[in-house]
Amino acid sequence: MTTRIQRRNRGLILDAALEVFSANGFRGATLDQIAAVAGLSKPNILYYFDSKERMHNALLEGLLDVWLAPLRAIDPEGDPRAQIMGYMRRKLQMSRDYPRESRLFANEVLQGAPRLETSISGTLRDLVDDRAAVIQAWSDAGRLPAIDPYHLIFSIWAMTQHYADFDAQIRLIRGKRDPMDGAEAFLEIVFERLLRV
């Protein structure tokens, strides 16, 4: 049974861990940093999560559902183009609203996903396979142009997450302008043209 204090502190710790892991990667993050951001002592955060590794894992596991929600929300019964455009928009919105989550996963995958448990990767693969099949069926029915559904999904990930993951580079190039200024309009055009039958 979890107490009031446990709920509060686990929350504080996971939020601090997200902050620090996403900005520095697993190896670059230190428990001292996380403790400082959480406003707790280091032994105390280790009281709630047995090790740095477990903390990281709890974070990934807890965020997976949020992270995959936009893809889950694709409705096989809906209008193909509207569904995919909606997915793209939701994913871009995620990059805007949850850049830390995006960078957390990016750090992990970039280094070969050495800490992604099989349960997490299995969930991911199954969902993608399922959604790819839906898109393929739309293609086969002539309701979408013939395109590889996996590459379509990858391209949506790539372009939307780019704004969160490579924010530093975009800022460097675009100066004071908001990195996402014009992004939605641009992506709208890209996918609208791609999906036109």
Place this chain on the structure above:
Amino acid sequence: MTTRIQRRNRGLILDAALEVFSANGFRGATLDQIAAVAGLSKPNILYYFDSKERMHNALLEGLLDVWLAPLRAIDPEGDPRAQIMGYMRRKLQMSRDYPRESRLFANEVLQGAPRLETSISGTLRDLVDDRAAVIQAWSDAGRLPAIDPYHLIFSIWAMTQHYADFDAQIRLIRGKRDPMDGAEAFLEIVFERLLRV
């Protein structure tokens, strides 16, 4: 004056450093690992590069030109669509041939580019501004559809580098298939449709 031995060892070290930094990030890489991969002792690699930081920096600086070559190769006098399609193809080829370089820069940018010297970032920004202006001029002359040239460049980066940077994720989803199978054909369609006047 640089000796034969210096040339050989600096080369060995930078290649090992690329291997280790790109796979683990700056903080995750250790000098012991780099020394082992280079086949030299740790004090010896520090004889050639004063510190881990300098080694990393020498690597980024040395690779910048290679990395930006495809963008440089865009010819303002050429055919707009062919030039941009060619750029996309060269960039995808880079992801295939030089995934380590892609991941090295990705790691750095993902963590906020804390070690990108101003000379490097200046070079990058100037080149992108220049090429964006070329693309804008093509648009203004009606030789390309009206699209934001910066977002166009970002989208090419995003989609091509995705195959190198997130290789682990793609492999997870696609199983045994080569992650880049079908990528070129897909990107060809995306940009061909986007750039049609």
Place this chain on the structure above:
DNA sequence: AATAATCTTGACTGAATGGTCAAGTCTGTT
């Protein structure tokens, strides 16, 4: 109020890691 359970932390420990150094080996030049 008394007791048990939960929570908190200062002070540690051992391992990893970036970097140093003095002493030695190798290479090129005369």
Place this chain on the structure above:
DNA sequence: AACAGACTTGACCATTCAGTCAAGATTATT
């Protein structure tokens, strides 16, 4: 061969960092 300069390394040091622990403080239960 002899010498200078370049190269190499075992042993070491200081710091950082994940994780431990015993003792104390707080909270919940009776």
